Amino acid sequence: MASVAADTVSTRPLSHRPWWRGRLVGVGVVVALMVASYRLGVTTDANGVAVARFPWPEELVWNAFPGHLDAFQTWLLDQRNAEDPSIVFALFNGFATLVDSLVSWLDRFLLWLTWVGTAATATLVALRFGGVRAAAWVAGALAAFALMGLWEESMQTVALMLAAVALSLAVGIPVGIAAGLSTRVQRAVTPVLDTMQIVPAFAYLMPVVILFSVGPGAAVVATMIYAIPPAVRITALGIRSVAPNTVEAATSLGATRPQILAKVQLPLARRMLMLGVNQTILFALSMVVIAGLIGGGGLGDLVTSGLYSSPAMAILAGAAIVIVAMALDRATEATASRTDPTRRHLDDSARRTLRFLTVGAAAAAAASVALAKELGAPAAYPEGRSAQEWLLARIQSALDYVQDPARFLFAVTEPLGNAILVHLVQPLQSFLILGPWFTTLAGVTAIALVVSGVRPALTTLAMFVAIGVVGMWEPAMDTFSQVLVATGIAVAIGIALGIAASESALVSRALRPVNDVLQTLPQLVYIIPFVYLMPVSIVPGIVAGVLYAFPVVVRLVERGLRDVAPEAVEAASAFGASRTQLIAKVKVPLAGDAIMLGINQGIIMVLAVVVIGGLVGSGGLGYLVTEGLVRGQFGQGVAASLAILALGIALDRVTQATRQAGKEVLA
């Protein structure tokens, strides 16, 4: 999401008075009022512990709600398992079964090929379509799986991804084509896609599990919800970016609509379509770990189940996921540019050569499979011959090192983690949790009103009330405080690095690969190392959120600053402003829109990651969802999911004006 969003969002020179400056003052006033009322709202109990004098009132909680949900779930299960389920449930069951068997069939097929056959086939396919570098990436990745002794799990993950990506594309490409051809369709699907993207994955895990029950089917559906939007968006963008005069020329020659689509628009949009596939794969991969949570198996399962019991294994599996992501990213990107028909200049003889190469590659793949089977190569690369033991031992010793209080690193990470906790998270947490509920509610609504206007404010109010009513006020405030801290840090880092990058080409170039890697990595993978590096409950989730979100802020800020009208800078320099003054007094205020847009995008990304942190002890809503999934407490899990959804919508609405400003800047 990040890279696409940021790429389609550019900022142009801004010369108007910053619209947000007055609003910033408004926000400040509201916050000051909230702080003042906090002092009045807190008391201490008999043991001297601070407690809220006005927690969310019991009378306003719909206590029966989780019970209803549980009952609903029981009813649902009954319906599903009934002798002859109604058509709707038959469809859900059928789909789940279909996907389950698709995944297991793919998995068995990959194993049937034997590890030699799979490796040869994958490398040859990459070689034929993506070229030598793509083949090298794929071969390297496969070698890494073998070396790590994770062949079987990797194949399970690959099978799951193949199924999820294929289904996402099967939905996304046709819808994207329709949206590319018709403005009306585009307008109809855009809000749906927007919603699919702001809802954190953790919010729909529960419903998906309830409807499809735990297993590969549910994992694929959850992945699809996340991976379909980029497929639709990029396909539509590709179709729309075909030069209208070529379409017009074809029309003037009497081509029919299907002819134009097949002979003009699709071939010319081919590269974009392939990039859409690339993004869909990356999005799907970032769900692997979460999919492990709901029965996806494979590497994701190793990560989620190993987080506490066998950390070294979790880290190893995390590394394997990173390798899958990088290899698929590079291979599909190479394929996208190499197979672009507008640049390839294929004449008849080249076409024949390519066809010959395709047949050759297929034959070589078939031969290697046959040979491997003949020689009795095993289905998976034998774990015994891998370096797994050795790798695990190395990782373990690294873990021991970082967790050893006597070591230097510990002296850095421990205080840093504690500082974040003690000086940022805890104060904010107690502020939001212990403060009177009505001032918090009024304050958030007032901020939405000041920043974004009446309707967003009403939506925000409704969402926060909903959170309270489903009984999730306290955990939601907990999550909210973590999101605010992480967003604050991400924006601060983003602005600092963005300024540095805009001032120095060197920094910009150095940052780019880092940003790229951070954005290709699956969300949860960030968290894993920090679970051990900063073993302070909430901190890993926050750090992961920061890492996930700051590259987008950097990119937006850098672009915003670079685009600041040169005349303004020149004029200020003429008055003898120093470089620091220039940045602080001219550039940053002028690039304000880009920064505000960064806050909007960053806050949503942070929320997605912070709730995942519930898996590793971040508490809050994410923890309740995890509980619901692991312990089968569905009512509570669904209520928490709804609260996450509400929080996501509210946070998006509060910062909505910033997004719109960004869009205006775009237009």
Added chain:
Amino acid sequence: MTGSVGQAPVIRAHGVWKVFGPRAERIVGTPEADLPRRELLERTGCVAAVRDVSFEVWPGEVFVVMGLSGSGKSTLVRTLIRLIEPTAGEIEIAGRDVTRASRSELRALRRHEVGMVFQHFGLLAHRRVLDNVAFGLEVRGVPKAERQARAREVLRLVGLEDVADRFPDQLSGGMQQRVGVARAFAVDPAVLLYDEPFSALDPLIRRDMQDEICRLQAETGKTMIFITHDLSEALRLGDRIAIMRDGSIVQLGTPEELVGSPADAYVANFTRDIPRSHVLTLRWVMRKPAPGEELDGPRLDVRTTVRDAVPVLAASEKPVCAVEDGRVVGLVERDAVLRAIASGDER
């Protein structure tokens, strides 16, 4: 080639309107339609790109449409084959009613009767030159061997047989536009529409291409509508020229009529930089011989331009006789010529 009596026009446009904007069809026929463009836009949010345009184009004629940027030229040609739907009016091409044609009739018209060449070429980057030229035949369902043979033939006609296997982005702009012309010619349409085909090309190539068009027109005798905002191009190619302004045709006539008696200041402004003596012919400056007047001066064809007649006039004491089909149709005096040349410079 103008208006041969007894022949039907190939293209007939009558009262064509195109209004862009919300509820555009409401506007035609109301007093609002007569508002100046800006006022109309302010009041209704609509742009009248083409207003009440009527004209006829005769077989084999080159009909040029001129006007400033935004005057509605492109919109007008596009409405002719409904690449843009006209808001009102009647259009007939080769005896077919375009405005009421069904989708498939319209497709048949585009496939067989009309070809179009675009300012920005609109070539397909993923196809070879040959396949670009064959595209029109391909969408008609002509078998591969046949359409490729035809495409090669047309490429030879425009002098591009050597680059048939190249791709558009490997050609220069001029060559790309030749491919565009070849693509339109490949389906052998009766009518060709050119929308500023050469304005993206540099002046030298443009001249070559104009010669090319003149040659193709002479060889194939196609009817053409040619859009340009370059007057010299219009004068070189056009049998008749229509000048558009804010969507309407302000004057329609032969080059001579436009240069000789511009309908208003707008048209005069267009023709100002053109030396009148290069365009006006003897027909324009001659007078009727008085009864019994002697017709013994030097004889020149009535279509001779004034510029070419000047040396003859200078060398002769007597008025020059303008001749058409062997008959003297008028006399040309020196002062008439001087006046004609000078009146252009007064402005």
